[in-house]
Amino acid sequence: MSFHNNEFDRKVLPIWDDSALSGGLSENTSLRNTTTTVTSENLSDKLILELKRSDKVGIAVELLNVASLEREDEALTFAARRILKESGLPTPITILAQQVLGQVEEVQKNLEFYKIRKLRAHLSQQPRNALAWVDLAREHVILGNSSHAEKAMTIALNLEPSHRWVTRVASRLFVHINLIDKSHRLLMSHPGIRNDPWIASAEIAVSELSGRTSKNISTSKKLLEAGFNPKHTAELASALGTLELSAGANKKAKNYFRNSLEAPNRNVLAQVKWVEQAHDLKAGVQITNEQMEMAFEAKAWENYINGNISKALYFCMEWYKSEPYSSKPPMLATYLAALVDKYDIVIGVAIEGLKTNPDNLTLKLNKAYAEIAKIGIPTEQPVDEATILAWVTFFKDIIRKDKSSASHAAANLGMLCYRIGYLENGKDWYNYAETLCKSESAETLAMCSTYHAREAIIAKAAWADTVYSTAKDLVQKASASELPSALFYMKKIEILKHTPDNWPEILGAANKPLIELPPSREIFTYKSKGIESTVKFYLLNS
Template structure:
């Protein structure tokens, strides 16, 4: 199971237009640090709405009110659209009053259908086009997704957020040059820190040198509010880290964390995993902070696998089009021996990312782990042959980690079909690749090999157990938290009765054991997460820690209605 993520960069998360309401990115960049003086247009649109009472004006009022954080006018428009049955699922969540039990939990229409109806009434609304593009991407409709985003860019080519999301769309569909062109078309590209941060990341994806580095450095030395420079500093930190200048990178990352957002937090955790820069930031693991990707990695690094799973699922709900959270959930599901979930999430992930090799390999892993292969081979020999051909093809990949992953899956296949020696050979080949390219992660491979040797009752199982136990004394727990968690689980299961297959399937998959292992290593408690789109972002009232205010949620409601 692959879990490396060396390709992460400072690209914006592609969330719904409604969920970004109140985020600092939507504010003007001012060089003084006084309050932002943003002109409000919702009151003027409200007057027009009262005069016309049309769905088109109501939709416009709702979108503008959400972006301007105008809850009162948003409620007026939302109520009108709700009566017309034209509220999208994300809006129902966003505007839902927890004390209003008459709001239905499930919308009756598909979100794409609802968005199309809204476009018939307001065809030039770029926010609806952005949301439609996102929905198409979730369902793997590349051509339609790009077409919808091009419409959004046509109506708002100078809008910072839409430009950044447009670039994100093209990167998602592996068109970084097109993403770069989209950014350069924005008239503010040379002066806007958010746009420059994205341009630098997209340039790296396109294997080209950014021509805006001097512009970015000048901005970092200016006196604009720190939150507007967070992603830019993070992007410079990433650049220096990739160039091998860790000392310079550390300074930029520290600057990015003075007033971070979700993206810069997640990139700091990425830097910790992929360099010698450790302890850059300790992300709070509570439900008032919305930084799901960073929180997932924080919980995972602490070996709190059930809590990491909670954050990974929240991250997936926020970015269901992305392969990152789907891969994270599939990896954690393997650690929990939850192969039903592993199959579900890889299947969903492959709809949005049909060419992602890691998701394909993780899906095959789940199928092997949960299937009587010998029975399937007798009933559908062509299907089993297709699985092996896929593994053999991926084992020829130029990417060493994918090659090792495919060899390990092939080894697992042979173990499960009774060809123990062949399975052992395949795992050993994979281990040799890790030894050459990433020796610190060889333990991950060894633990997976151990599981299959134990299940197959191989003569060499105890030998692998001893090798793995010896490695635990020399490896850094922060580099291999998942593998160490699973090895500790194997040690716990060794004291249980029954076959190893039974123990992994019944004892190893219980949350009770997972919670026990997590609690032994961490005192962090389980938390209940709030859906990102269930509340507005309120930057003045959140966490007691100053640096987390721009991206935290308001305190949970009291038990009694206010």
């Protein structure tokens, strides 16, 4: 299990909310107290009058769609009541009307598709509504429709090429679909690149993400002294702090992070909490409960740092709801769910995350980890040889081709070997994974060793005491803020060590093999080479 890799090297990229929520954010207010916002005509009132005159169900359906987009609750209720008087309407419309009136629970299946249909209907009435085109792009990217998302966003940019929020979320989309150069060009061409702190902060973040040095750092630093309200410079200060942190200038970084916390938004709060966990750097400023009210990501990190893993998971899921296009919430959520041994959550979240981020190896590996962890649970289906072969092939392919995920894949392979009775092979793969982890973070190494101890204890391997002692030493040498997950999970391992026969209760599994082991080890072959020779190959060439 992991989330500690380059994918989680957090930058202060713009957060992409839907347009209805973003309307009240600081980034959509004027820097100089003037109003230059994109607005759309409210159609709900007109449709209500028309529905009252004609009582036609078609108008009620249109009102339901429009009022849902415009967040007009009274109009929604009015439309829903009329719709439910009619029979023979499409099921999605009836269900939505019932939901409005509280008659059924919200149905998630195909909800995104229905949102897209509503947005298209809205755009047929207001084709020049840039914000609706942005929302359409957001719904498409959630479903993994990158090309459709890019097309919709391009239309929004053509309609409002200088709009701050449209430009910022467009840059976020282009980063998401791996068009980082396009994202950077978009920001650099914006007329506010040298005088708007919101554009400047995004440009710094995207530049750092792409591995280039921003040409606007000096200008951006001057913007912090230009007399803007701190709410407009918070993300810029945070981006500059992150830049200094990457350069090893911790003292300068702290000053920028303190500056960012004068009037932080949830992006800034999340960055501070991530820095605190990932770099053990505290800004030295108390964050108030009021500031944290809607900062789900920051709350997830704060609870994780403090070892409150279940609470961290809860807030992480709330964060995922608010940013369903991002790979980071499901990556962290699957990691946290594994720490509390909620394997169905790991699998479910990974599946959802992979719809939007289909190439994310961390999500694929975390899903495989949870599936392997379920081997031995009595209520689960047996694992067949074809599934095992697919896992082994997948893990070995990653080990050969992707250095950043090789330790995770090797640890998963070690776990698989232990779970199906090949203890020596399991030990060899875990040892190899730990060797790779030594060049990564301290927590990655500690967690790999801790999980190895768990598997060795469950299997009652002869070397279980040695592996346990190694893991415990790694955990004890670090502070709580450095290794929150390892400290949390080690408590389970300590109980497991003293009562190994109770491992089904401790870990929610059952001490019962669910597969028939073949007499030979052919299931592990890869081009006619057994796992032992493969292990030796990797160990000798690491």
